[in-house]
Amino acid sequence: xxxxxxLLAALGxxxxxxxxxxxxxxxxxxxxxxxxxxxxxxxxxxxLQDLLMVLVLVAxxxxxxxxxxxTLGFKPARFSLMLWGALGxxxxxxxxxxxxxxxxxxxxxxxxxxxxxxxxLSRFSELPIYLFYALALSVGPAISEELAFRGVxxxxxxxxxxxxxxxxxxxxxxxxxxxxxxxxxxAIVTGIYLGYLTVRSGSILPAxxxxxxxxxxxxxxASFLQALNPQMSPRDILLSVGYPVWVYGIAGVVLIVAIFSxxxxxxx
Numbered sequence: 001x002x003x004x005x006x007l008l009a010a011l012g013x014x015x016x017x018x019x020x021x022x023x024x025x026x027x028x029x030x031x032x033x034x035x036x037x038x039x040x041x042x043x044x045x046x047x048l049q050d051l052l053m054v055l056v057l058v059a060x061x062x063x064x065x066x067x068x069x070x071t072l073g074f075k076p077a078r079f080s081l082m083l084w085g086a087l088g089x090x091x092x093x094x095x096x097x098x099x100x101x102x103x104x105x106x107x108x109x110x111x112x113x114x115x116x117x118x119x120x121l122s123r124f125s126e127l128p129i130y131l132f133y134a135l136a137l138s139v140g141p142a143i144s145e146e147l148a149f150r151g152v153x154x155x156x157x158x159x160x161x162x163x164x165x166x167x168x169x170x171x172x173x174x175x176x177x178x179x180x181x182x183x184x185x186x187a188i189v190t191g192i193y194l195g196y197l198t199v200r201s202g203s204i205l206p207a208x209x210x211x212x213x214x215x216x217x218x219x220x221x222a223s224f225l226q227a228l229n230p231q232m233s234p235r236d237i238l239l240s241v242g243y244p245v246w247v248y249g250i251a252g253v254v255l256i257v258a259i260f261s262x263x264x265x266x267x268x
Contacts, residue, residue: 004070010156014173016056017148021177024049039121040129043136050140057147072151077203080265085197085206086213088258089190091251093214096189098248100182104235110182116234122222134219142212149174149191150198150207158199167195190214196259200266 005013028045035041061071069075104110124130149170157166171191175184194207222237 004066004159005064005152005156007156007160009064009066010153010159013057013060013148013152013156014177016060017053017177020049020052020056021179024052027052037129039125039133042118042121043129043133046136047140050144053144053148057144057152060152071155072147073155073198073202073204074147074151075203075205077201077205078265081197081201081203081206081262082209084258084262084265085201085210088255088262089193089210089214090217091255091258092190092193093186093218094243094248094251095255096186099189100185103185104182108235111235112180112182115180115183119222119234119237120226122219123226124223130223134216134223137219138212138215141215142208145174146194146204146208146211150194150204154195154198163199167192167199170195197262200263202266206262 024045028041028048031044032041035044061068121133125133153173154166154170157169161169171188171194174191175186175188178184178187190211194211197206197210198204225232225237
């Protein structure tokens with residue numbers, strides 16, 4: 001049994017993920033006839049994509065004969081690592097929004113209609129439907145995308161590249177598969193942070209938890225911002241520019257403390 005994938009295997013698996021992404025809309029479309037609520041439909045479609053990604057991942061590992069633990073980086077991690085990793089991911093998202101703000105000002109067309117719709121769908125609704133929607137868009141991707149990117153792809157790239165290069169390339173591939181330009185750019189920044197968590201801890205679990213927290217925070221944040229100010233534009237929500245300056249200062253301090261504490265906990 002091979003210990004894990006190499007560079008070519010990782011890139012081949014990435015192409016399989018693109019097949020899944022392109023295939024899901026055709027599978028999900030008939031469900032619209034049975035699911036009238038758009039928020040519920042998007043949640044179901046998201047989970048369907050996550051399930052197909054995991055199935056492809058499992059089949060890939062089995063067919064290639066790779067060792068599961070080595071391929072996925074799936075091993076126990078201390079609670080402190082998951083806590084500090086999750087604490088730092090929210091400031092990362094806020095900072096990436098600030099970095100992207102000048103670009104969006106210059107190129108407003110980067111905010112697609114699909115991304116605007118996703119923001120609008122995050123409005124508070126009936127509690128069971130809203131909870132399903134929020135968890136489907138956070139827990140599902142946290143599992144499937146981390147297993148795929150910080151698992152198979154990152155481990156495969158590290159077989160030929162240094163840790164830093166592998167993290168960056170994995171993050172670019174991670175951003176590209178989001179299809180949407182703005183969402184993809186934000187995903188690259190977040191992906192670098194998630195890659196750091198994985199490489200530094202030697203486990204995929206901190207990145208998985210942080211990914212889930214990041215997505216859940218983004219959904220809940222959009223929900224509250226729209227509830228407090230229904231006239232707030234999707235652009236302002238997506239870039240998190242509605243906060244006072246001092247909030248970003250606190251976020252920066254939290255990020256520094258989280259990274260320092262994570263680094264120290266991983267070293268102990």
